[in-house]
Amino acid sequence: MMLSMRKKIVFYVLLIISALLLAGPAIMAIVMSFMTNQDILTGRLPTAFTIDNYIAAFDRLPLLQFLFNSLIVSIVIMLGQLILSSLAAYAFVFLEFKGRDFLFYLFIATMMVPFEASVIPNFHIIRDLNWIDTYAGLTVPFFATTFGTFLLRQNFKQIPKELREASLIAGMGDFKFFLTVVLPVSRTSLVTLGIYGFLTSWNMYLWPLLASTNDTVRTIQIGLKQLQTQEQLNQWGVIMAGAVIVIIPTLILLFLGQKKLQKGLTEGAVK
Amino acid sequence: MSQIELINISKSYDKQKDVLNSINLSIEEGEFFVLVGPSGSGKSTLLRMIAGLEEISGGFLKINGQTMNHLPPKDRNLSMVFQNYALYPHLTVQENILFGLKGRKIDKKEQQRRLNEAAEMLGIQELLKRKPRELSGGQRQRVALGRTVVSHAPLCLMDEPLSNLDAKLRAHMRVEIRRLQKRLGLTMIYVTHDQVEAMTMGDRIMVLNDGQIQQVGEPITLYNEPVNLFVASFIGSPKINVGNAVFSENGKYLIVENQLHIPVDPSVFCHIPRDRNLKVGIRSEHLMPGISKKENLHYLEAVNIEQLGNETSIAFELGSELWTAKWPGQWKIDLGQKVSVQIMPEFLLFFDADSGNLIKSAELGKSQGAVSV
Numbered sequence: 001m002m003l004s005m006r007k008k009i010v011f012y013v014l015l016i017i018s019a020l021l022l023a024g025p026a027i028m029a030i031v032m033s034f035m036t037n038q039d040i041l042t043g044r045l046p047t048a049f050t051i052d053n054y055i056a057a058f059d060r061l062p063l064l065q066f067l068f069n070s071l072i073v074s075i076v077i078m079l080g081q082l083i084l085s086s087l088a089a090y091a092f093v094f095l096e097f098k099g100r101d102f103l104f105y106l107f108i109a110t111m112m113v114p115f116e117a118s119v120i121p122n123f124h125i126i127r128d129l130n131w132i133d134t135y136a137g138l139t140v141p142f143f144a145t146t147f148g149t150f151l152l153r154q155n156f157k158q159i160p161k162e163l164r165e166a167s168l169i170a171g172m173g174d175f176k177f178f179l180t181v182v183l184p185v186s187r188t189s190l191v192t193l194g195i196y197g198f199l200t201s202w203n204m205y206l207w208p209l210l211a212s213t214n215d216t217v218r219t220i221q222i223g224l225k226q227l228q229t230q231e232q233l234n235q236w237g238v239i240m241a242g243a244v245i246v247i248i249p250t251l252i253l254l255f256l257g258q259k260k261l262q263k264g265l266t267e268g269a270v271k
Numbered sequence: 272m273s274q275i276e277l278i279n280i281s282k283s284y285d286k287q288k289d290v291l292n293s294i295n296l297s298i299e300e301g302e303f304f305v306l307v308g309p310s311g312s313g314k315s316t317l318l319r320m321i322a323g324l325e326e327i328s329g330g331f332l333k334i335n336g337q338t339m340n341h342l343p344p345k346d347r348n349l350s351m352v353f354q355n356y357a358l359y360p361h362l363t364v365q366e367n368i369l370f371g372l373k374g375r376k377i378d379k380k381e382q383q384r385r386l387n388e389a390a391e392m393l394g395i396q397e398l399l400k401r402k403p404r405e406l407s408g409g410q411r412q413r414v415a416l417g418r419t420v421v422s423h424a425p426l427c428l429m430d431e432p433l434s435n436l437d438a439k440l441r442a443h444m445r446v447e448i449r450r451l452q453k454r455l456g457l458t459m460i461y462v463t464h465d466q467v468e469a470m471t472m473g474d475r476i477m478v479l480n481d482g483q484i485q486q487v488g489e490p491i492t493l494y495n496e497p498v499n500l501f502v503a504s505f506i507g508s509p510k511i512n513v514g515n516a517v518f519s520e521n522g523k524y525l526i527v528e529n530q531l532h533i534p535v536d537p538s539v540f541c542h543i544p545r546d547r548n549l550k551v552g553i554r555s556e557h558l559m560p561g562i563s564k565k566e567n568l569h570y571l572e573a574v575n576i577e578q579l580g581n582e583t584s585i586a587f588e589l590g591s592e593l594w595t596a597k598w599p600g601q602w603k604i605d606l607g608q609k610v611s612v613q614i615m616p617e618f619l620l621f622f623d624a625d626s627g628n629l630i631k632s633a634e635l636g637k638s639q640g641a642v643s644v
Contacts, residue, residue, distance in 0.1 A: 160355055160357065162353040162354075162355055162356075162357035163357050163359060165322075165324050165344075165351070165353070165357065166351065166353065166357040166370075166371075166418075167370075168323075168324065168343070168344045168345065169322065169323075169324075169344045169345060169349065169350065169351050169371070170345065170370060170371035170373075170374050170375075171343075171344075171345030171346075171371075171374040171375060172345075172374050176374075181359055181361075184361040185359070185360060185361050187361075
């Protein structure tokens with residue numbers, strides 16, 4: 001598209017303003033994490049550069065432990081979601097059984113139940129299973145995901161039926177076909193769902209708060225909150241330092257997977 | 272020995288009306304058998320039932336004398352080529368061709384040997400490392416055929432394998448598939464809706480319509496002696512010319528579409544019932560230019576002329592019908608011109624207008640012996 005110079009300038013000014021609006025808080029957080037407490041509270045421009053806040057953040061709480069917990073929880077949820085939803089999606093697409101479509105619509109309908117509504121029953125279950133303060137309690141309730149199943153189902157549907165039939169003639173069972181054909185063919189969607197699952201579980205707050213009572217399995221998001229409330233006077237620099245540490249994995253994943261994420265999400269949305 | 276036998280095979284979905292109705296058929300070993308019919312006639316369903324991809328609702332399917340009704344596809348020892356080729360997009364050509372062998376536990380050396388043999392036969396040696404999306408339509412088709420070749424299955428099923436190709440390539444692949452089949456001695460069941468493919472490739476053809484067998488036979492038999500109007504108009508291009516016919520009151524003329532008066536020659540018309548509604552048919556090559564002889568000349572108005580170079584196709588209006596004549600060579604005819612056409616009664620096919628069944632086929636115009644030196 002060719003733009004005249006004036007239009008270009010207007011466009012870029014607008015773009016810069018909106019970029020600042022969007023990224024402003026994040027930039028502020030990053031800048032604040034390197035400022036002294038004095039500078040922050042007086043609202044001045046930074047006069048000194050310091051990494052004391054980071055040292056303090058790691059000092060005050062077992063941040064590394066929290067990060068590790070978050071990593072474990074996120075990876076386990078991601079894998080669990082990938083396995084369960086790809087298997088479920090396979091069944092919805094390639095296996096024929098009575099009431100399949102009805103079951104699928106019922107499945108989709110559960111998307112309308114907000115997570116908050118199922119928190120209490122879920123909590124009862126993991127309490128009865130003695131799963132409080134365990135990784136299992138933090139992860140298992142999220143394995144079944146309607147969204148993931150739906151996304152993969154749409155993707156699997158685009159695989160021609162003839163591929164399944166050709167494999168039937170070649171004498172290939174369902175599971176082998178699933179592993180050697182379906183999964184490799186829909187790599188993009190699997191990566192998308194994986195990143196999506198990882199990020200959502202990384203950013204989860206409510207459930208880890210309920211399901212953990214001590215530091216052993218607590219995730220980083222809860223840790224961050226703890227930084228804030230431990231003292232009367234908030235040390236904003238320290239909190240911001242913690243926040244920056246938390247968003248680093250998110251950013252890395254987003255930068256690496258942005259293309260695939262976009263492609264996968266829109267692929268499912270077309271049909 | 273007949274390899275495949277269908278005994279009273281029928282198919283219905285959800286206990287609705289039958290899609291296929293008591294199909295009885297036997298296919299010989301090494302035969303190129305073509306199933307042809309308009310879309311929705313059930314030909315693909317029949318093929319898929321033989322393959323085991325579709326359940327058989329009634330009747331028996333026997334392959335080599337054994338009943339196969341409930342055997343899974345892999346145990347029927349057959350290969351299949353699909354309309355969209357069913358190539359695995361994430362695998363290379365080589366892996367695609369060998370895909371079927373992996374499941375059958377055939378050792379690596381043998382796999383490689385078969386692969387080389389097939390690649391050479393089909394001329395795809397240079398493509399083995401490519402992915403399907405980097406191939407043209409014709410190349411994909413060859414890869415799909417490659418699977419059949421390496422499988423060494425004696426029976427091959429093909430479901431409209433050429434319909435995604437352009438006309439030129441199609442003509443070429445027709446010959447290739449046919450040669451491959453003869454070379455490997457395969458029993459082939461080939462589904463198509465294209466009667467040209469059926470005529471040119473098949474040893475025998477089965478014409479299917481609305482789930483019923485119309486006729487089974489050699490291509491030339493179907494062309495010369497179609498059992499009913501459906502087969503007559505389905506086989507042959509351009510379509511056979513058909514018109515309603517009645518005898519004049521004095522019985523001296525056969526009147527076609529209230530326009531043509533064909534004198535009744537007792538030797539030709541002796542077995543034709545006088546009291547029934549008739550339809551007559553005549554192939555376009557038998558509507559001959561009226562110059563050589565004086566008899567049986569009729570004047571018809573030309574409404575369309577197609578010059579093909581080696582022949583000229585002329586459409587005439589006859590009552591409510593459009594008749595087409597195919598004349599060898601190049602003819603200069605103007606639109607609307609009255610053209611003299613010779614219609615010999617010996618070339619006419621007679622059908623019962625109500626049932627559509629053949630009463631009498633043409634007496635002339637059948638195969639001539641070639642002069643051998």
